Amino acid sequence: MARIGVDVGGTNTDLVLETGAGVFYHKVPTTLKNQSIGVVEGVQGICAMAGIEPGEVETIVHGTTTATNITIEHNGSECGMITSEGFRDILHIGRHKRPHNFSLHFDVPWQSQPLVKRRNRIAVSERILPPTGEIETPLDEQAVRDACALFRKRGIDSVVIGFMFAFLNDAHEQRAREIVLEEMPGAYVTLSSEVANVMREYERFSTAAMNSYVGPKTAFYLRDLEAKLREAGVGSKLRIIQSNGGVSTVEACAKRPVRILMSGPAGGVIGGASEGEMVGTGNVITVDIGGTSADISTIPDHQIKIMNPRDTYVSGHPVLTPMIDLVTIGAGGGSVAYVDEAGGFNVGPRSAGSEPGPACYGRGGTEPTVTDAQIVLGRLDPDMALGGDLQLDAELSRKAVEEMIAKPLGMSVTEAALGIIRIINSNMALAIRSNSVARGVDPREFSIMPFGGAGPLHGVALAEAVSAKEVIVPVAPGITAAVGLLKTDLQYEHTEALVIELRAAGSAEFDRINAAVSALRERVAAELDADGIARAEQHVEVIAECRYHGQGFELRASMPEGPVSDDNVSAITDSFHDQHHLDYGYSYREAEVELITLRAIATAKARKIEIPKVAPTDGSSPDRALMFVRTTTFDDGQTLETPRYDRGKLFAGDVVNGPAILIQHNSTTLVPPGYAAETLAHGNTRIRPLGAV
Incomplete structure (x- = not known):
């Protein structure tokens, strides 16, 4: 049966189709007003290329930037929040950590662009006590109903419910949801205990708020895409890649869209890692350069890294959900070059996208972009773009570079175009260093892997800039992220909060740990059951997230085989010490280690796309x-x-x-x-x- 991977970017939608007849690649412009239109057209187009009917497609795996774009463009849903008395302003206060220590003019996104406006955050009486989760003050149900009346009056239909210590006992959050749905049928409701069942109220509330902020629009897009595919005769299963690189269902992602905030870039990292395996290169730095952005990830020894939870910010807001470790900057083929008011020469982060696109597209764009500079320098042939399917106008590129850059700065058009390329390469090289050198990784031991439509034009320059040993260009660079979608597995994650000092733990604490492990295993297995995956094909891993007593954040540690007991609990602490030494260069072997969270990760292997080999050289030129x-x-x-x-x-x-x-x-x-x-x-x-x- 045929399978399709579809990656929607800011400029183009990339597709790969695997059938018994081979592998086919396709690229169409992204339809920004409704991305599902471009996806359906692309699916129909690539099926026609392969000579198959759309109904023959078994599975479509989709990477989407819909949720990400909502956060960037600040056009999410108007949300209401119901929270504990005294904690209404947690989302505004944050952590009192200055984003830029020495700047007097920095922006605080959680204050300047709040996910939930203060007037829509309603505090109600309730209290659950740590560390046991016992109820001290019952939930004031009438106050919840009053909050719903206010939300209805204000036209709000997306509600966040976040109570203190709900990660220890979610009874109040569950009851509050029941009331909200009674009072506001059809409302989009998010519980903090369901999207981030961990301690730290600010990060937990922020994650829940982000889910409700992007949820309604993301859910509509995913379900609309599924419906449009059905209308087009595509009855295949639709799967969505998550930020952690695993694949999930439309329904699961519609309920928890925070899981797909980094959906788009994740496929590229997986695709890059698999290309590294094909050529026998384990150390790879992937640079996915599309029309709007560049996504950079360092992959040591074939291992895709998951970002530390303290670094998982999206548009300035903390989001506690597993994400592949990558850096994204506004650098792509559509990045606009301009001279600022002070006479400075800049490129990006603003992009011309696909509408109107670079000046050479002839769609009304007049500002010079990186693509226009490549044309001026003769690196892109206007009559060969997309194999000649996209006709570009070199004269429009030259005119834009000349009028907007060359004349204001008193240089030739060629010098201006070279300047655009050098600036964008410098920006990307800095981002590569931040994801490698700044973390103790030596780029001299790594291969640069450039992909995306614009990537291979910059590969050698970036390798020179960071002293990488070589450049590896994938088979289909412009489609690599889509290829990665067909190289990933089904994956679900759930967490359970437990605050236990492991050295002092006794039989009661071990019973709590083991009960939580069993519950987590059953919860994640149930999600794979719903996907029709047999238990024999499921793999469930439970990891412990630990810290030194009083430390700010946790690191992942391995769990022992079988139930945790006094005989094997040292396996957790030893693993934590080892990970701490690996990450920070030191550890305290005698210090107390606290177990904070248990995380269960369930996976089911999917068939991987097989890229055919090309014919060996016959000795001819x-x-x-x-x-x-x-x-x-x-x-x-x-x-x-x-x-x-x-x-x-x-x-x-x-x-x-x-x-x-x-x-x-x-x-x-x-x-x-x-x-x-x-x-x-x-x-x-x-x-x-x-x-x-």
């Missing part, structure tokens, strides 16, 4: 793939006659010496002078300095 020769300007200012090669006609083992440009439908690869590009077994390309290949 790579000139069989030569298309034409045109002038191209490189980063050192040289303008050289540069051959273009059809990348699809290169065989495994072929070596193309720079200067050269490798063209394919979904991306273009730049090979500067002094470098050589070698085609690998599956059609991947390794670029190294001449003499190293």
Whole structure:
């Protein structure tokens, strides 16, 4: 049966289709007003390419930026919040930590762009006591009903319920939801204990508020997409990739959209890791450069990293949900270059997107972008974009760069275009260092893997900037994130809060731990049961999130095999000490370790897409793939006659010496002078300095 991966970006929607006849790639413009339209058109188009009917598609795995875009554009739902007396302003106060210690003009997003306005945060009487979760003050049910009346009056239909210590006992939150749904049938309701069942009221409340803020629009999009696919004759299962790299159902993601805030970039990281495995390279720095942003992730020894919970912020708001460790900056093919009021030369983070797009698109855009600079420098051929499907206007690019950059700064058009490229490369190199060098990772031991439609044009320059050992270009760079969607597994996570000092723990504490482990295992297994996954095919892992007594945040530690007891509890503490030493360079082996949270992760293996190998070289010249020769300007200012090669006609083992440009439908690869590009077994390309290949 056929499977499709669909990744929706800010500029293009990328698709990959796997059938018995092979693997097919497709790219269509993103329909920003309603992304589902572009997805359906893309699915129909790629099925036509493969010669199959849409009804033959078994599964569609989707990576979406819908929830992310809501947070960036600040156009989420008007939310109401019901919380404990005395804690109405937790979302405003935050942690009293200055975002920028030495700035007098910094912005505090949770205050300037609150997820729930203060007037819509209603405090009610209730109190649950730590550490046992016993009820001291019953829930004031009439106060909850009064809050609902106020929400109805204000036209609010998305409600957050967050009570103190609900992570120890969620009875009040559950009852409050029942009342809200009685008073406001059809309301979108989020409980803090269901989206972040952990301690720290600010982060827990913020996560719940974010869920309700993005929830209604995200749920509508996912269900609308599912309905439109049905109307188009696509009866396949629709799955959504989550921020942690696992795949979930539409219904689960509609209820907890905080899980998919980083859905879009996650597929790219997984796709990059799998490309590394194909070429036998474990240490990879992925750089996914699309039309709007660049997503950067460091993958050491084939291991995709999960971000520390203290760093999981989205648009300035803390969100306690597992996310793949990556850095996102506003740097892409559509990033706009401009001269600011002080005469400074800037590129991004604002993007022209796909509507109107770069000036060369001829859709009304007049500002120069990175794509326009690439055209001015001859690195992109206007008649070859998307294999000729997208006709670009080189004169519009030249005019935009000249009028907006070159003339104001008193330089030539070529110098201005080179400046745009150098600035955007510098921005991305800084982001790469922040995700590698700043964390103790040496880029000299890593390969840069550029992908996305714009990625391979920047690969060598970025490798030079951070001293990476080589560049690996994936088989289909512009579609790599979509390919990653077909290389991931079903995955669900649930947590249970327990605050226990492990050294002092006795049989009662061990009983609590083991009971919580059993409950968590059953909860995550039930979600896979609902997906039709047999228990024999399910894998459930339980991890302990621990800290030193009094420490601010937790680290993950391994749990022992079987029930926890006095005989094996040291396995948890030893694992925590080891992880702390790995992350921070030191540990305190004699210090008390606290168990704070248990987390269960359930996975079910999915069939992975298999990329076919290309034919090995027959000893003939790579000139069989030569298309034409045109002038191209490189980063050192040289303008050289540069051959273009059809990348699809290169065989495994072929070596193309720079200067050269490798063209394919979904991306273009730049090979500067002094470098050589070698085609690998599956059609991947390794670029190294001449003499190293």
